[in-house]
Amino acid sequence: MFDDNNIIAGLEIGTSKICVVVGEQNAEGGLNIIGLGQARSRGVRKGEIINPEQVEEDLRAAMFEAEQMANVEIRSVYLGVSGGHIRGFNNRGVHPVVSADREISTDDVDDVVKNAKAINLPAENTVIHAVRQHFFVDGQDGVTNPVGMLGARLEVDMHVIHGHANRLQNVIRLVRATSLEVDEIVFNGIASAIALLTGEQKELGALVIDIGGGTTEYVVYSDGVIRHSGVLAVGGDHVSNDLAYGLKVPLSRAEKLKLEHGNALIAEAAKGQTISITNELGLELKRVNVEHLQRIMSLRIEEIFQLIAADLEAVGLTDYLRSGVFLCGGGSRVPGIVTLAENTFQMNVAPGHASAISGLTTALDQPEFAAAIGLVKFGSLKNRKRGARPSLVSGIKGVFGKILSR
Amino acid sequence: MNHETEISAAAATESSAPSVRIFGVGNAGATLLGALDGTEFAGAQFAAINTDAAALAASSAPVKINLESKLLRGLGTGGDPDRGRALAEEQFSLLKSACEGANVVFILAGLGGGAGSGISPVLARAAREAGALVLAFVTLPFDCEGNRREAQAQTALEHLKRAADGVVCLPSQKIFKLIDDNTSLIETFRFTGGFLVEGVRGVWQLLTRPGLIQVHFSDLCTLLRDRHAENAFAFVEAAGPGRAREAVEKIIAHPLFDDGRALAESDAVLVSLLAGKDLTMSEVGRVMEQVKRQCGHAQIIMGAAVDAALKEKLCVTVIAARQNAAPSGAPSRSEPSAAHASAPMHRDVAAFRSGSRPRRLANKLIQTQLPLSIVSKGRFDKSEPTKHNGEDLDVPTFLRRGVPLN
Numbered sequence: 001m002f003d004d005n006n007i008i009a010g011l012e013i014g015t016s017k018i019c020v021v022v023g024e025q026n027a028e029g030g031l032n033i034i035g036l037g038q039a040r041s042r043g044v045r046k047g048e049i050i051n052p053e054q055v056e057e058d059l060r061a062a063m064f065e066a067e068q069m070a071n072v073e074i075r076s077v078y079l080g081v082s083g084g085h086i087r088g089f090n091n092r093g094v095h096p097v098v099s100a101d102r103e104i105s106t107d108d109v110d111d112v113v114k115n116a117k118a119i120n121l122p123a124e125n126t127v128i129h130a131v132r133q134h135f136f137v138d139g140q141d142g143v144t145n146p147v148g149m150l151g152a153r154l155e156v157d158m159h160v161i162h163g164h165a166n167r168l169q170n171v172i173r174l175v176r177a178t179s180l181e182v183d184e185i186v187f188n189g190i191a192s193a194i195a196l197l198t199g200e201q202k203e204l205g206a207l208v209i210d211i212g213g214g215t216t217e218y219v220v221y222s223d224g225v226i227r228h229s230g231v232l233a234v235g236g237d238h239v240s241n242d243l244a245y246g247l248k249v250p251l252s253r254a255e256k257l258k259l260e261h262g263n264a265l266i267a268e269a270a271k272g273q274t275i276s277i278t279n280e281l282g283l284e285l286k287r288v289n290v291e292h293l294q295r296i297m298s299l300r301i302e303e304i305f306q307l308i309a310a311d312l313e314a315v316g317l318t319d320y321l322r323s324g325v326f327l328c329g330g331g332s333r334v335p336g337i338v339t340l341a342e343n344t345f346q347m348n349v350a351p352g353h354a355s356a357i358s359g360l361t362t363a364l365d366q367p368e369f370a371a372a373i374g375l376v377k378f379g380s381l382k383n384r385k386r387g388a389r390p391s392l393v394s395g396i397k398g399v400f401g402k403i404l405s406r
Numbered sequence: 407m408n409h410e411t412e413i414s415a416a417a418a419t420e421s422s423a424p425s426v427r428i429f430g431v432g433n434a435g436a437t438l439l440g441a442l443d444g445t446e447f448a449g450a451q452f453a454a455i456n457t458d459a460a461a462l463a464a465s466s467a468p469v470k471i472n473l474e475s476k477l478l479r480g481l482g483t484g485g486d487p488d489r490g491r492a493l494a495e496e497q498f499s500l501l502k503s504a505c506e507g508a509n510v511v512f513i514l515a516g517l518g519g520g521a522g523s524g525i526s527p528v529l530a531r532a533a534r535e536a537g538a539l540v541l542a543f544v545t546l547p548f549d550c551e552g553n554r555r556e557a558q559a560q561t562a563l564e565h566l567k568r569a570a571d572g573v574v575c576l577p578s579q580k581i582f583k584l585i586d587d588n589t590s591l592i593e594t595f596r597f598t599g600g601f602l603v604e605g606v607r608g609v610w611q612l613l614t615r616p617g618l619i620q621v622h623f624s625d626l627c628t629l630l631r632d633r634h635a636e637n638a639f640a641f642v643e644a645a646g647p648g649r650a651r652e653a654v655e656k657i658i659a660h661p662l663f664d665d666g667r668a669l670a671e672s673d674a675v676l677v678s679l680l681a682g683k684d685l686t687m688s689e690v691g692r693v694m695e696q697v698k699r700q701c702g703h704a705q706i707i708m709g710a711a712v713d714a715a716l717k718e719k720l721c722v723t724v725i726a727a728r729q730n731a732a733p734s735g736a737p738s739r740s741e742p743s744a745a746h747a748s749a750p751m752h753r754d755v756a757a758f759r760s761g762s763r764p765r766r767l768a769n770k771l772i773q774t775q776l777p778l779s780i781v782s783k784g785r786f787d788k789s790e791p792t793k794h795n796g797e798d799l800d801v802p803t804f805l806r807r808g809v810p811l812n
Contacts, residue, residue, distance in 0.1 A: 045789045084792055233792040234799050241784040242802035246811060251785060292811045299803040307794060 008383065009066070010375025011059075011077040011180075012188060013171060015044045015214030015237060016330060018058045019369060020066035022074065023359070023376035029384045031377060033359025035070025036369070037062040046233040047082035047188075047215035048167060052174050059178055076181035078375040081128065081171060082188040082215045084233030085164040088226075090133070091119050095154045104137065104146045108154055116158040126165040128187050133157040133225040142223075159226045161187050183379060189217030189229050191374030194381075196326050196352035197221060204323040207345075208352065209308060210371060211301075211331025213237050218308050222320040230311055232304060236331050239300050246296045247288050253277060263294045264301050265336035270294050301337060305344040324348030328370035424509035424613055426450040427538070428606065431525050432490075433458070434516025434545065436465040441596070441603050447610060453504060455529065457483050457493060457521050471504060473497050473525065483520025487558050490524020501529050505536035510613065510626075512606055513540065513570065518547035518555035523562030530569035539627055540570040541609065543602045546577040572727060574605050574639045580661045601662070604641040608723035612678045612709060621678055621709030638668035638726045649720040650689040654696040657724055669700040672726035678709040680721040685712055693722060701726065 008031075010021045022035030039062040043051030067074055093116025097108055117130050135143040137151035146154060172182050193208040205222035213236045220228040239262075244254035261275060270290040277285045312318050324347050327337065332351055341349040354364045354373045363369050428450050430439030436454045454467035462470050473493045483489040494501060505511055511533040515522035526542060533540045544566065547555045567573050581598050589597070612621050640660040644652035663669055677697055679690055690710055698706060704726070786792075786800040793799070797806060804811065 045786070046792065050789070084790070232794070232799070233790075237785065238800065238802075241786060241800075242804065244784055245802050246804060289811075295809065295811065296802065296804050299807065299809060303799075303803045 007070075007072050007074070008376050008379035009074045009077045010080065010191070010372045010379065011062075011175065012080040012191075012372045012375065013044060013049070013055060013059065013174075014041055014082075014212055014371075015047055015235065016212070017041050017368070018055070018062045019372045020062045020074070020077070021363065021369060021372040021376050022066050022070040022072060023357075023373075023380065024070075025380045025383060029380065031357050031359075031380045033357060033363055033373065033376065035066045035068075035072065036360060036363045037064065037066025037069060039065070041213075045214055046084060046235075046237075047212065047231075048084075049170055049174065052170070055174060056178060059175070063178065063180070074180065076183045077175065078191075078379040079171065079175055079182045079185045080188040080191050080371050080375050081163065081168055081185050082212070082217055082231060083163065083167060084215065084231055085167055086128065086161060086187060086231045087163070088159060088161040088187075088229030090227075091116050091158050091160050093117070093156050093158065097152055097154055102150045102152060104149050104151055104154055106147055109135075109147060109156075112154045112156045113158070116156050117160070119160060121162055124165055125162045126168060127160055127162045128168070128185060129159070129161040129190065131159045131161075131226050133159055133227070134223070159229065161190070161229055184382065186375055186378050187217070187219075187229065188212075188215075188371045189219040189231065190226065191372070191378055192217065192328050192352075192370045193219040193221060193226075193374065194377050195354040195357070195370045195374030196328055199224070201323040201326075205317075205320040206323045207308075207312070207321050207325045209305075209325065209327050209332075209341075210329040211235055211304065211327065212329045212371075216304055216308075216329070216331070218311075220312065220317050220321070222317065227320070228312065228315055228317055230308070232307055234300075234304055234307075235329075239297055239331075242296050242300050243293060247293060249277060249286070249288065257288065257293060258297065261290055261293055262297050262334050263336045264298055264334045264340040266291060266294045266298055267336070297334070298340065301331070301334065302340060302344060305341055309345055318345075321345075321347060324350060326350055326352035328352040328367040330368045332367045425507060426510045426512065426610070426613065427505065427508040428452050428512040428514065429504075429529060430454045430465070430467065431513060431515040431529060432456060432519055432521030432523075433461050434519070434522055435514045435526075436461065436467065437595075438514040438516075438543075438599050438602055439467050440465065441599050442606060446607065449614070450610070451508075455501075455521075455525060457490060457525075469504075471500065473500075483524060485520045485555075485558075487520055487523035487562055490520045490522075491528060492524075494525040494528035498528065498532055501532040502536050505529075505533040505538050508533070508536070508538045511538040511540050512609075513542040513544075513566075514602060514606070515542065516545045516547075517559035517562045517566075518551060519558075523558050527562060527565035527569045530566055534569065534571070540572070542566050542570045542573045543605050544573065544575055545598055545602065546575060546579070548578045548582075572637050572725075574602070574637045574725075576601050576662060583661055605639045608639070608641045608678070609725070611680060611711070612676075612723060615680065615711045615713060618712060619708060619710040621676065621707065625676070625707050625709075638662050638664075638672070638728070640724045641721070642724075643719055643721050645719045649718070650692040653720055653722045654693055657697070657722060658700060663724075663726070668726050668728065669697070669704075669724075670702060672701055672704045672728045674705045674707070674727045675701050676707045676709070676723075676725040676727075678711070678723040680711045680713055680716065680723070682716045682718055683712055683714055684718065685710065685720070689720065697724065 006025045008023045008025060012019050017038050018041045019038040021033060024032045024034050039058040041058050043049055043054030049055050063074060093112045095108060095112035095115055097104055134157055135146045136155035137143050137146050137149050138153050168185060175182055189210055192210040196208055197206055202221040203224045208219050210217045215235050216232045218230055219226060240251060240255045240258055243258055244251045273290040274287040275290060276287050279285050325341055325345050327341060338349045338351060351367060352370060354370055357364060357373060357377060430436045436456060439452055439454055452467045453469035453471060454462060454465040455471045456462040457473050459472055459474060462472050513526050513529055515526045517523045530540045530542060546559045563575060578598050585594055585597060640657050640663055642653050642656040644656060675697060677694060679693060694708060783800045791798050791800055
């Protein structure tokens, strides 16, 4: 019934959960989400693997669930990566057009892109994405396709996202160990942005913040291209940890309190209110002040937003976000977080919904799955570009060739 | 406090006796002030400072400064030095103007409570800024008064040492050695106060009595200025044929000198002899020789004066200044003025210029550790810290920002 080539799977190994989304691409390139699998993640901290065995176990469970639901066999995945080691920056490549008639050829474009990718990275780092922004022909801004134009000097701006090679390889190796192949690795922030943003929003300018368990990724789009990206190794885990410390309760209890009584703003109703913590026999152990709980939480989440806002201010992108800020990830479920973000960024903030994809509405509505859905969408876009996918063997070669050559 | 002011202050006083102001701070200070005999201290100006209007009204001092705030409702500081300090800082200009024009300011206080511990350091700083030489005479609480008062007193003493030119400190507990079981409480306090009063009297006499070997105000300045020293103090009287030997024995056995240890550890000693007309050179020589033998390397300033009224009594005043050893606590954050931070540098510069005692200063440079509290990072304890602009984001935000939870 299904042809393997049309099945695209996105795998996100997150700090709090491992999730697999399966999509089916029809002949016209349209995408339909048909399966979803998730498992609680135990071997990951701040987006990076600390216990491969546990991760492998959880990964198999999530995979099994997704395969069952979609009724397909998953052979390869688009793998989302994150972690505090990942950085994004813009780089410009320059290439003089040497042909006699000054017409820019595809070779010139390839050369300038190559120049832009030739960047000084630390030896242990590798490029995850190098995304073309705009070309400049003799200083003329905003050229999207310079082939066929006349000019003497061709320049291109690239957004380069790079990370620690060994840490990225660790995840890839782990996925390969479960006899899955990795089509490509994708920065989670970009995946989320792809899932949430429409073309129009990318044109207008938007900031996507994915607040995960261990990391918070953010990506800025403007004029239809990625302008900025970054990762903060701070997320929902930090909120729980703060609560455990501040309220002097065990971490598991803090997690529960966060889900039940958490708020990104200090609610009027919470003032002076307390909740009692009981043990399994129903005896009261201690009382916790809800206002304190919400204050601790509010401060941490506000800080995350402030750090992002300061970063955007530093690169001068604050005024380009005309369609506003979009939130996703488990952290965006916190009540009041939209208002808090509006206060911090002083612009429109909306909880993001994976758009322009059809399929399981339960999956699409959940902000946690935005990155995984984005991975599938990323895969479908690649497929559409590439046309028919190459055979499996050459595909694998291609993937690893690419990863290693980066 | 630079050399210029020191010189001008000294020059101004060469012609006339220095202008002296004596402040009693807090209840204990007011009591001590009351114990000073007004006629003996003709020319000195007395002032009482308190936060408690009722106690101040009972004081006989001609000038009364009431530091009060609506917040305290006239109830005093309630034994909290922070309140006293806050009040004093609030009315800093008032304190400064009260010290204006004085060459020497004596501060009498009992440390451990709210007013004495809180106000004295601020008053000392105000007086120094007004250009006066500041000598503080303080008592420390008895052991039976509890740990809290003891701790408050020690903190206040540290602050006072940094703010004042010299501090004469009398730990009340040492008085126990000198009193017997039958001494009543009132007598004990009178006895303790008496020691301090003697100290004030000794310095007073030093400054005002015409001497054969004159101790100038400038000598006192040399001894104390910018040293922030802790001083041990003895005032002994002896009469009869063996009075010189008796006086020396009394000095060495003096409770405040810790069996002569204070002399051995001191680096500057001021000895002033006062006797009737029959004072012989051999007596002066005998006293000085013994003191010199006791105190080894210290710089000695000597003075002698004749007062016919003393007849055959010999009074010896010894002030032994011990340079503040490396501050026992690191500079506390509540320390309000940058003047303190620069004081040690002045001290070094002064020592360098005068070329004296470089050896002693050299081994006083001790690196101290900041009293940073170790915050457990909970579940992030073993993971790579998330550093952002030098801040460790794994530490709860509310702790880093110092948001109180109460």
